[in-house]
Amino acid sequence: MKYDAEVKISLKKGMLNPEAAIIQRALALLKYQVENTKTLQIIKFSIEGDSEDIVRQKVDEMCQKLLCNPVIHNYEIGITPED
Amino acid sequence: MKVVIIRFPGTNCDRDVYHALELAGGEPEYAWWNQRDLSSFDGIIIPGGFSYGDYLRAGAIAAITPVINGIKDAVKAGKPVLGICNGAQILAEIGLVPGVFTNNSHAKFLCRWTELKVKTTRTPFTSMYSAGDIIRMPIAHAEGRYYNDEIQKLKDQDQVVLAFEGENPNGSMEAITGVCDEDGLVCAVMPHPERASEVILGSDDGLKFFKGMVNY
Numbered sequence: 001m002k003y004d005a006e007v008k009i010s011l012k013k014g015m016l017n018p019e020a021a022i023i024q025r026a027l028a029l030l031k032y033q034v035e036n037t038k039t040l041q042i043i044k045f046s047i048e049g050d051s052e053d054i055v056r057q058k059v060d061e062m063c064q065k066l067l068c069n070p071v072i073h074n075y076e077i078g079i080t081p082e083d
Numbered sequence: 084m085k086v087v088i089i090r091f092p093g094t095n096c097d098r099d100v101y102h103a104l105e106l107a108g109g110e111p112e113y114a115w116w117n118q119r120d121l122s123s124f125d126g127i128i129i130p131g132g133f134s135y136g137d138y139l140r141a142g143a144i145a146a147i148t149p150v151i152n153g154i155k156d157a158v159k160a161g162k163p164v165l166g167i168c169n170g171a172q173i174l175a176e177i178g179l180v181p182g183v184f185t186n187n188s189h190a191k192f193l194c195r196w197t198e199l200k201v202k203t204t205r206t207p208f209t210s211m212y213s214a215g216d217i218i219r220m221p222i223a224h225a226e227g228r229y230y231n232d233e234i235q236k237l238k239d240q241d242q243v244v245l246a247f248e249g250e251n252p253n254g255s256m257e258a259i260t261g262v263c264d265e266d267g268l269v270c271a272v273m274p275h276p277e278r279a280s281e282v283i284l285g286s287d288d289g290l291k292f293f294k295g296m297v298n299y
Contacts, residue, residue, distance in 0.1 A: 015230070016254065022190045066147055069140060069176065071183045072230060 002048055003055045006078040009041040009068050043067060052079050084109050084297045087124040089154070089170075091116045091145045095132030096167065096277060103280035104128070107293035114150065121153035124162070126296055129154075131168030131223070131275060141184070141226040142172030151177055163207040163299050164269045165292070168224055171261075171271035180262050180271040181242065182231030187224070188254025194223040196285065198248040199260065199274055203241050205267040207299035208276075211291040217248050218288035220274040222260070227273040229255035229262070240265055245272055 011017050017039060024037035049055035059077050068075045086109045088097050097113060104111040114121065121127060135144035145151075158164060158179060166174035172184045187193060196219055201212040212218070231237055234256055245261030253260075253273075261272035276289025 016186075016188060016228075018186045018188055018190055066143060067139065069143070069183055071232065072185060 001050065002046055002082040003052065004080050004082050005045055005047050005055065005059050007043045007059060007063060007067055008076040008078070009043070009063075010038065010074050012072055012074055015072055046082055052081070055079050084125045084299070085123070086111050086126045086128060086296065087114045087121055088112070089114055089116065089127065089129045089150055091134035091148070093133035093135060093137075094130055094169070096130040096275065097132070099275075099277040100128050100130045100167070103277040103290065103293050104297070106280055107290060107297045109293060109297040114153075116145065116148040116150050119149040119152050121150070121157055122160075124157070126163045126299070127154055127157055127165070128296075129164075129166040129170030129173055130277070131170060134169055134173065137169075137226070140172075140176065142169060142174075142176040145169075145173045146176035154179070158264075158269055161266075161268060163296050165208055165296060166269075166271040167275055167277065168222075168227075168273055171273055172226060174269060174271040179269045180264050181233065181237060182229055182262060184224075184227050184271075184273060185230055186226050187228050187252075192223075192225040193227070193252050194221070195252075196221050197250070197252065197274060199245045200248045202243040202246055202261075203263070203267070205241060206244060206263050206270045206295075207268065208270050208272075208292045208295050209244060210295040210299070212295075218279075219286040220276055220279040220289045221285075222252065222274050223278075224253070224273055227253045227255070227260065229259045229273075231256060231259075231262075237262065241267075244270055245274065
């Protein structure tokens with residue numbers, strides 16, 4: 001069975017996000033006043049697996065080993081069966 | 084001392100480190116990212132530059148290459164390992180030193196001279212300095228802001244190696260820009276000692292990093 005996997009990586013609460021800070025200031029230059037700007041990274045791929053649970057476990061391993069740095073990141077995993 | 088300099092696609096300070104090691108009396112050699120066995124060497128340096136486009140995070144992809152097994156074996160065998168700039172980011176990504184080096188607090192690639200305080204002399208690389216020495220070495224990075232959620236433990240265990248003196252150009256926690264593992268044999272520094280290894284370069288304050296390693 002084939003699944004679509006999506007990993008959403010964000011900085012942990014309280015972590016400085018210089019990219020978001022610059023974007024917020026640039027928006028202000030265009031007269032858009034916004035607050036709490038954040039940037040996230042999304043990584044998507046398709047993956048073969050016997051069940052959603054097995055695939056989720058595998059993607060979680062990928063996050064631990066490579067995709068995220070647990071010191072500074074939180075992550076969310078989305079798994080959906082491919083159409 | 085036979086010191087191996089590790090190369091990844093994007094490494095660009097390898098030859099500078101080679102030169103500095105020769106000046107210090109070492110016998111440098113190069114090895115690529117896919118060499119798993121480094122047991123014939125007495126020490127390791129991961130030089131600066133970039134690796135794999137610094138995609139995901141600086142050092143993240145280098146951290147899963149075969150040569151990392153050789154580096155971990157060397158650490159177990161008690162050999163000294165130094166990571167400079169991208170090399171420091173890689174050592175943090177592997178978890179051989181605590182914390183991370185992440186995006187500078189301001190949206191700038193910083194490339195300039197800095198003054199640094201030597202915080203501990205218990206690593207081979209800082210053994211020829213005195214604690215509290217102020218030295219001049221350049222930095223060149225966009226991801227050098229040191230972050231660690233256990234900063235007190237780091238200080239209690241004497242794992243802070245270098246700190247910026249009189250400024251904090253990248254927003255690092257407590258201006259820390261060099262750390263070591265608990266044994267003091269694995270050392271990760273953002274400033275470039277090899278770029279301060281001869282007076283003609285503007286300073287030779289960094290040469291003792293390599294002399295200390297070679298004499299270990």
